[in-house]
Amino acid sequence: MTDSEENAPVGSPFAAGEVGVVTPRDFVCPRPFTFKSGQVLPGFTLRYETYGELSATRDNAILICHALSGDHHCAGVHSADDRKPGWWNNLIGPGKAVDTRRFFVVCANVLGGCVGSSGPSSLNPETGQAYGISFPFVTMLDMVRAQKLLLDHLGVTTLHGVIGGSMGGMQAMLFAIEFPGYTRRVLAMATTARESAQAIAFNEVGRQAIMQDPDWNQGNYGKGAGPRVGLAIARMMAHITYVSDASMDRKFGRRKKTTANGESYTFDVQFEVEGYLRHQGQAFINRFDANSYLYITRALDQFDLAHAYGSLESAFAPVQAESLIVGFTSDWLFPPEQNRQIALAMLRAGKRASYAELATDLGHDSFLLESEELYALIRAFLERSHIVAVDFSI
């Protein structure tokens, strides 16, 4: 029995080291928000959660940025009998790698999302209907600017760090670029400075599956309705890209679902992996909005630091944060090489940046999974003292 187990409250539903019950809140920004596209919303809402306490000096905040299908609920549970903690609960909590005894952790559902933040499924006050695809186009920069307004609202004067994997890593980099004096540490994992043609291609097939579904209806559908078939297909396919050949083979191999004698001649589920994928698709359509899927994948595809700032080195020129970029060997969606290129460009731009490559066979989603090696890296990175950047070229 370890010390922590010994000290856990007997009979408590929450083991020591858990965030416990959290309540999501809404940040309602009453001021007009101008998107990168030039479109304007009269205001917006971000749903968010916080864990830990903001320090008196207001500089102990860590922003967690979620990936495509994530949301603001990254740690803790929503009620005492909630068995499903937030998506990064293994990382965040008292005594964990992102230690909520020390840090004030903030996570918001992105602008354009569908879990409480303003997005295409929000009601347009002018029509009383959901915006659908009349919602302004959302870019990664719009997501980041909206989150900065939330942090301002919360009184955070300096970000101790911003952490994200995949799309969250893109946002983390943008924080350091757009708010250089504000952002002290960037931890970006399993990410890219711009998607390859293959990644765009997978997103496009998902979008086509949604938009060609007759129930999409040009984005006009009621709550709970919409292109459920298309969204499930998009999710099933995308899920394959989040894992790896090796991990699927280990988890399912060619095991048959049924114990039918010999070969079964049917188009129903035959291999376990088929049942698993169908479940992934069905679970997703009950929690995600198809239009948000279109918006967010488009934001992913359009993200291109080199294009937006002239070059990758120019993009990172204003950065004052120290950065840790982490790639995972089996990630074939945003491969290690694309992560390494980020760290190299930061170094070429004269910034403090490190690259770590973790050997896993779990694919892109490796950043979400339990890894003592990753936890140790993150813990040490967050404990480094921040050195104010000195520009020797001045």
Add this chain to the structure above:
Amino acid sequence: MTDSEENAPVGSPFAAGEVGVVTPRDFVCPRPFTFKSGQVLPGFTLRYETYGELSATRDNAILICHALSGDHHCAGVHSADDRKPGWWNNLIGPGKAVDTRRFFVVCANVLGGCVGSSGPSSLNPETGQAYGISFPFVTMLDMVRAQKLLLDHLGVTTLHGVIGGSMGGMQAMLFAIEFPGYTRRVLAMATTARESAQAIAFNEVGRQAIMQDPDWNQGNYGKGAGPRVGLAIARMMAHITYVSDASMDRKFGRRKKTTANGESYTFDVQFEVEGYLRHQGQAFINRFDANSYLYITRALDQFDLAHAYGSLESAFAPVQAESLIVGFTSDWLFPPEQNRQIALAMLRAGKRASYAELATDLGHDSFLLESEELYALIRAFLERSHIVAVDFSI
């Protein structure tokens, strides 16, 4: 000017070295055919083409086996003004690696296919309607047995060689296993002895896209109708798996389709790769039957030599052919390792087998593309004299 250019007939629409105009024929087998499933058809048709002449000794035949979306038309053109030669025209022809001056080349659309051979889109004489999914389930073994009946019909007494890539490679291996005294050379490329969970997963998403399309209607649809959206989605996704990240990046990168100023905020085609994929999907639905796609992908998923014969070594035990297995470094659908394992198992089973790995960055479809290195390998392999296998264990 090279010798061959000099000798080409002036003004001929067919350069020297081309098969020229070919006419597909139908082999109608009037006898009942029992599928591996136990289901029986009263007879079947295979559409096929041949190039070159069968020798007096009837032992110069080479069978070409096509992949999932291929057909019998692998060389030559269908009319003098046909600008689109068969799918393996770069390989097959007078003086080419598969030299039609020397070999009698046969290629048939597989049983279960939709380009003239019996399959789910064929009319059921009992109902006057297409079979749809009442067509018997088709396995790789059924495809191979049907092609053997065609070769018997053509008077081929011995196969000089059987050649195939991807699904065609599976059939080539089965020929050597099921007809060992008949099959002298096996050339299998970009193939596998059984699909991984990831490959099954991609096929399953494609099948779901088809079967969840309301126009699939349990497989009952008229000619030219059917689940066009689902089939296009399946094809778009599958196409990504046939190429590579590197080749897509070289071909399209992140180039934008339109020359719109700055970012364009639209869900229409924005990147070139999107337009290319949509074209792939649309072209496919005009030439392929959705039910055939279900049947053939299921046959691919079920193919498992080790499972069917006890072990891979047992599967290859009866083989008398010499084998050349070719893997391509950038093939991530049926990776080089899966090809190498085939050759190793053949060697462990005491067979004459070689493995060649070609460095390409064109992905799975590398076997279809021009490669002097591949041509040289194939030419030399087909010229080797066949050594009758001696079983030293007797």
